[in-house]
Amino acid sequence: MSEKFWLVVQYPLKSAAGSQRDHWLRDKVMEYLEIALTDANLGYVDGFDLGKCISDPKKYALNIFCVITDEEQSIALVKRILRDSRLDYTRIKIATLPDGKEEPYTLKYSYKKGVTKFSL
Structure with a gap:
């Protein structure tokens, strides 16, 4: 793996x-x-x-972390797998961060139009 990214x-x-379904x-x-x-x-x-969001303790989230090598291909693959497998694709946000960087994640996809910010 040459250049790595975190994808969440x-x-x-x-x-x-979380519930049993979560x-x-x-x-x-x-x-x-x-x-x-x-x-x-x-x-x-x-x-x-799984638990409270760092940015807003009144909100809760499940974050699944992946280490990837190709940002575009990986995002497309993740979206397709979740959609085709019917794994609540209509509720997800996807964000990435270059490995080793101390900066916030960048939102790459949101189920809601107009959403531009992402936080854990």
Whole structure:
């Protein structure tokens, strides 16, 4: 892997602990993305966090982190896998960050039109 990026897929949650369905969704999304990214030789799933948002403690989110090598191809693949697998594609945000940089994530896709900001 030459240049690496962090890619995060974010789902909004209704509570810090998440529901049983949120946990099922986390497991399925991680499983499907791990297979797709590895098969395409684009990267791998690195983990997740679940709970309060750093930027707004009254909001909750599930963040799934991936390490990728090609930003454009990986984003397209992630969107296609989540849409085709019916894994709540209509609720996601996708953001990236070059590995080793100390800057905020850059929003690359949002299910809501007009959204321009992203935070964990």
